[in-house]
Amino acid sequence: MKYAPPFHRTNGFMPVLLALLALVVIPLFFSGTYARHTLILVFIYAILASNWDISLGLGGVFNFAHIAFFALGLYSYGIMAKIMGIDPWIALLLAPVLAIVFAAMLAIPVLRLEGIYVILMTFAAAQLMLQIVVSQSEYTGGTSGMVLLPRLTIGEYRLSNDGRIGYYYLALLLLAASTAFLYQLERSALGRAIKALRDNKYYAIARGVPEGRIRLLTLCASAIFPGLAGGFYGAYLRVASPDVFGLGFLTITLSILLLGGISTLWGSLIAAFVITILTQVLGDYGSWRNIIIAVLIIAVVVVYPGGLHAALQELWAAENRVRTNLMAAFRRHFGASARAAAMKAPDRLVRTTHGNVSVCDTGQGDKVIVCIHGNSSCKEVFRHQFAAFRRDYRIIAFDLPGHGASPNGNPERDYNVEAYAEIVRDLVDALELGRPIVFGWSLGGYIGLEYAAAGNPISALAICGTSPINKFPDDMARGYIATPHMELAGKRFHSPHEKSQYATHTVGMKKGQEPLLWQAVWRTDGQAREQAFSKLKTINWPRQTRLMRDGTLPFAMINGPNDPFINHEYCRSFHYGNIWGGAAQNVGNAGHAPFLEDHKTFNSMFREFLQTLP
């Protein structure tokens, strides 16, 4: 299963669009050549660093000849345009050819070597290129390099006119093309094969990934845009000097990659701005500039190895926490009447060992039903059950931490199924519920199973939209149908599009039908989703299987036949000691949330189940 939404449906779309617009507009306000020159350098460094990530980050190939691709692009532009007299534009387009050929040649020894030997070999190969360039002084100008390379013109108009505006937009175009290329490459079959070889080489080979061809393509793909950037650099500065092979250039590009974060496309683009502008600002300090940059590299590697990208992610997570918490606080104060109207009962905060949770309690009756909602939902999802059963039962629902009207919890401590089951136990103690009937939906089904399996007081258990699991994670693949929405269930940050997709598919509703549930998806703390999913592995699954197999607890499974997620075949084949009706039951034509979509049929079936209880 792969989940790859089109770019305009992801969270990255708006920031990237805004950044691109800003870069298009900036030169209109800064007409000085210095600002534009700095930005052109930023773009070139960004292309170099982000393309290096194909081999270094995605591929795990420590290619230290990457800067040589750039240098070869630069020199081939120089030789083609100046000595062979080819039109500069054609020379620019042909500039990457030599770099790609060199990359293909590098692939042969890289295949035979591992680890540090790859670094040394590629490093030496780049030095060999430098020596060859320096030795061919009649073509390359030797150590002093080539000067007065042909400039780019459109008709009679020089790109350097009007404060280098032409070069600025050409460089921006190159950066945009390179970024689009990298984005597509990472999501393509080739990109996944490259990552597979990095993560587990022998498994990837066993699954039919051809190592030799993929390594060759990795290196060649990482040479295209550096080669073009090299040609552009030659046309822009009109100088080709062997300095570009040097350690200084390599160190700056590497520091951009590291500061941005390895294996992150956007990180190195942002870092290119930071580092290049820093080097320009520190330009007056001469040698101290290089020392400051080098100290910065060591500091980042030692203190904060994730780089800028990880910092941005943390910042985003913090923003998400604060925003969703404020949203919940706002709704607690101002949305109480809407919720009370839906549930016909007020809600209040109850203290548990995992923080306060918002509880809605009808408060009357000896027999108690506790309802547990699913991932990214809220307690109001059970309002039809409140209406139908409040006469005969005391019915209770609560918002999990990070959901609905409950405040956010501690991501490490409070967002996992065991913690949620402890919350149920605390509520049973605090509200003196005795031995309740527990009804859990989806993720809530696992909470109910965990609550019962841990030996807490319970008189019956019903689950809905939950596949029982014996062996994790194998049974996850069997119990659920692989759809992109499964990916969304454990994803931290949803884009607006993903949020509405998720809301639509989990409860089978259209926009506007269920405002409270719709809001709940927006309100849910992203870390609650991520943590609950990533910690599924810590649950004692066999204990739940034993509970269902022993059959001492009255148990019911009521699903929607059109549930897009669960595998009904699998649910039927599971062994149950004492399941109501002898098998998993289906409700009409309902989907993942039958108690909401077809609540009349569901409620009458649920009442039948309740009546079988002593």
Added chain:
Amino acid sequence: MISLDTFLFILASGVLLGGLYALMATGLAIVWTTLGVFNFAHGTFVALGAYIAWQVTQSVNGGMGFLLAAALSVIMMYGIGYLLHFVLIKPFERNANLVLLAVITTLAAASIIENHILIGWGPRDKQIVPPVSGAISAFGASINIYDIVVLAVALFSLLAMALFLRRTSIGRAMRAAAQNREVAELMGLNVSRLYAMTIGLSAATAALAGVFAGSLRFINPTFGTDPLMKALIIVILGGVARFTSPIYAAFIVGIAESVSVYFLGLYWAPAVLFAMMITVLLIKPEGLFGHRSRTL
């Protein structure tokens, strides 16, 4: 056909180069075999050693000055190398990406040292005055006495280092840490300190090589690049299977360099060496004298 004295001259200069290179490469090799990382700052250790020695010879003249300079440079570089371990390698010695991270931090350290040299001593060429002069002639070729002294001292230092590693308890502890870190720790050895001492020892040999190289040619802030490249070629060419592997390879490289400088010219010589190294990497990645495992 070349004459005998030309041949002897090429051979002699190749052997002298080999002696210097052996000092540089052995320092690089012991760090590689012990810590499993490649030190890209090794070249700047050579340069910094040369500059420290030059500074001392500016205040104390003559043969005594040279001896004092060499000794001070070696001792100071030992200390610098020892301390650098705790900044460059120690923070992530348990990290899965140690090899790549060490490349990055040592590259950064190289940049820091090189720029400090530039700030402290300026960009102009300098030379350490050799303590002895004069030449002897044999078979029609004239050889500088100082060259012979350099070669003898270089070989003697390598011999002393080999004896230190094999016959003293600290040396044996360093080899133990190189061969099996966990067992060495279980035996109660302070592996971090031994690692730091290894880098210190490596920096000290680099400093000695720097003092000699600085008295044979001019030094400038980018002086370290060439020794780094040569040491890299030698270590790969010879492998690091035994203490002596890079030493043999150093003499091969030294002689190959002087032969190709003579016949092909100054610019082609490095290309020949790199091509040699890449060929060896392709055919026998563990090096000419190597086995698959690394020991000290």
